Amino acid sequence: MFCSKSPSKMSCLLPFATLIFLSAIAEGGSSRPFISQPETSSDIPTQKDNSDVPAVPKDTTTWETPLAEEEKNTKVANKKEMVYNDDDESHSGSSGIPSPEVTSWNTLRHKMAGRRSPPWARRGTMYLNGDNSVATINHSSILIDHLQDLLQNSNSSNIMLKVYTGNSDEVKVFHTHHLLLTLQSDVFEDLLLNQSVTTLILRETSECAALFEKLIRYLYCGEITILLNQVVPMHKLASKYHVTALQQGITEYMSQHLASESPRGHVVSWYHYSLRIEDKDLQERCKQFLAWNMSTVIHSEEWQTISDDLMIALLQRSDLVVENELEIYYAVEEWIKKNHPDIMVTETVLKSIRYTMISPQHLFHIQKQSSVMNEHYSSIHNLLFLAFQFHSTTPLLFAKYFDVNCSLFIPRNYLSSSWGSQWVINNPARDDRSTSFQTQLGPSNYDASKKVTWNALFSPRWLPVSLRPSYSYSGYGAVQALNPEDGRPRIIITPATNSVSFAGVNFQKTILVRVKRDGRSYVKHVYDIHQSTEEIGNFLLQADLQKRSSEYLIDNSLYLHIIIKPIYQSLIKAIK
Numbered sequence: 128m129f130c131s132k133s134p135s136k137m138s139c140l141l142p143f144a145t146l147i148f149l150s151a152i153a154e155g156g157s158s159r160p161f162i163s164q165p166e167t168s169s170d171i172p173t174q175k176d177n178s179d180v181p182a183v184p185k186d187t188t189t190w191e192t193p194l195a196e197e198e199k200n201t202k203v204a205n206k207k208e209m210v211y212n213d214d215d216e217s218h219s220g221s222s223g224i225p226s227p228e229v230t231s232w233n234t235l236r237h238k239m240a241g242r243r244s245p246p247w248a249r250r251g252t253m254y255l256n257g258d259n260s261v262a263t264i265n266h267s268s269i270l271i272d273h274l275q276d277l278l279q280n281s282n283s284s285n286i287m288l289k290v291y292t293g294n295s296d297e298v299k300v301f302h303t304h305h306l307l308l309t310l311q312s313d314v315f316e317d318l319l320l321n322q323s324v325t326t327l328i329l330r331e332t333s334e335c336a337a338l339f340e341k342l343i344r345y346l347y348c349g350e351i352t353i354l355l356n357q358v359v360p361m362h363k364l365a366s367k368y369h370v371t372a373l374q375q376g377i378t379e380y381m382s383q384h385l386a387s388e389s390p391r392g393h394v395v396s397w398y399h400y401s402l403r404i405e406d407k408d409l410q411e412r413c414k415q416f417l418a419w420n421m422s423t424v425i426h427s428e429e430w431q432t433i434s435d436d437l438m439i440a441l442l443q444r445s446d447l448v449v450e451n452e453l454e455i456y457y458a459v460e461e462w463i464k465k466n467h468p469d470i471m472v473t474e475t476v477l478k479s480i481r482y483t484m485i486s487p488q489h490l491f492h493i494q495k496q497s498s499v500m501n502e503h504y505s506s507i508h509n510l511l512f513l514a515f516q517f518h519s520t521t522p523l524l525f526a527k528y529f530d531v532n533c534s535l536f537i538p539r540n541y542l543s544s545s546w547g548s549q550w551v552i553n554n555p556a557r558d559d560r561s562t563s564f565q566t567q568l569g570p571s572n573y574d575a576s577k578k579v580t581w582n583a584l585f586s587p588r589w590l591p592v593s594l595r596p597s598y599s600y601s602g603y604g605a606v607q608a609l610n611p612e613d614g615r616p617r618i619i620i621t622p623a624t625n626s627v628s629f630a631g632v633n634f635q636k637t638i639l640v641r642v643k644r645d646g647r648s649y650v651k652h653v654y655d656i657h658q659s660t661e662e663i664g665n666f667l668l669q670a671d672l673q674k675r676s677s678e679y680l681i682d683n684s685l686y687l688h689i690i691i692k693p694i695y696q697s698l699i700k701a702i703k
Contacts, residue, residue: 485514532696549686568632581621
């Protein structure tokens with residue numbers, strides 16, 4: 128230690144006094160771990176019910192003051208100071224946090240030096256305005272560091288959480304702080320209204336208990352890392368303890384990860400969970416994803432896990448993306464054989480098949496070969512008869528006697544070449560492209576041999592009429608006023624020729640946009656062009672096709688699938 132030439136005796140002795148004070152802290156300041164090892168007990172507090180909101184038990188364990196606990200830990204640590212070795216890790220349970228050990232002088236000295244250092248010596252951010260007169264100094268990360276220190280070294284903890292797993296004896300203990308629990312959760316706030324409570328006993332399912340440490344860490348740090356298979360139990364915990372921000376964050380995560388790859392699929396289970404929590408927005412997103420990727424879903428393990436209500440809801444939609452209606456029938460038949468729904472559900476599902484969209488040849492085959500069809504033929508034979516009538520005559524004649532403006536006569540989004548064509552556009556931002564393809568005039572077998580030729584034009588920078596180039600005269604000639612940034616992707620689909628054979632038929636045009644995520648290809652957008660127009664106003668409005676890393680590109684190509692859906696219109700009122 129150094130002193131100036133004329134210091135007071137007190138100033139010279141001050142550094143020595145500081146060393147003595149720090150030495151005292153080092154000798155008596157062993158830290159207690161945040162999570163203790165799992166313990167078992169035959170005397171487990173019981174609750175009459177296992178409701179979502181945990182009840183405060185009447186009897187709580189005795190909680191010693193932090194100072195008394197530190198003195199006891201110090202005495203034990205001093206006795207075992209040189210005995211601690213790797214074998215002690217076997218007592219740490221599944222928490223992964225080592226057992227208490229004596230804090231060395233150097234470690235404590237560095238920690239205290241770091242905490243005494245000014246904010247600018249650690250890390251932070253300062254923002255200046257234009258004239259440098261006002262500055263915003265942001266050291267929020269330092270606050271997070273301090274909270275993480277509390278999380279790991281809970282010397283000042285005053286609430287103990289004992290989390291029991293189901294009906295077993297397994298228990299996890301968490302040393303926490305009253306302020307942080309009540310700040311983040313009104314459930315904990317209600318449970319801790321009695322200031323004398325120092326221990327809460329909670330019961331969770333095994334999957335929720337395994338993630339309880341993540342919940343506590345989020346309460347301290349506002350950050351969490353989860354996997355697909357952890358989403359539902361984590362959302363259950365957030366809902367149970369009313370951690371609203373975490374609830375919303377997990378729901379948004381689910382909405383954005385419907386396309387993520389998982390061994391057995393997860394969208395169906397997420398939909399069923401969204402029903403239980405009454406999240407209508409998540410329900411619709413799940414159903415939409417399943418509908419737009421139905422051709423993939425029906426060939427996965429996820430298909431057999433679909434509930435009765437979800438199956439009925441999906442089959443009522445016209446935006447199902449499948450190869451053809453026959454693919455849906457065989458998938459439904461397999462689902463019925465595996466799940467054995469009651470007769471009312473089975474008949475409702477079979478009646479939701481659009482048999483008029485299946486050719487007569489395949490209808491005959493189903494009648495002869497399908498065991499499900501034979502078993503329930505009496506309930507759907509009238510639909511089969513109507514389908515044969517539809518295929519046997521002209522649509523105009525059929526429309527005189529039957530209403531063709533119902534779902535039975537509306538095609539879904541069929542991927543078969545009879546209904547459209549895939550279009551892969553390489554380097555889509557480069558220039559305009561065009562293509563041609565043919566579809567059948569209508570779903571009726573009477574029109575199957577009649578073809579319609581279609582032209583499609585794609586432009587990466589198409590300008591609306593209001594923004595198209597205008598010319599003005601100047602002394603040096605015509606000047607073109609063009610702003611290329613105003614353009615955006617457009618697609619126009621028109622028939623090559625007009626024909627009188629189109630009478631009674633309108634064409635709805637649908638464009639599927641397929642992307643890839645985590646190695647999995649799926650339909651991200653479905654655009655419908657109104658029958659009376661030729662282009663879509665919001666086509667790829669958010670896509671940035673200039674970037675090779677754009678999420679809309681697969682290997683620098685734009686994958687589109689154009690579908691033409693002929694819809695018959697009643698020209699003559701049906702005869703009653």
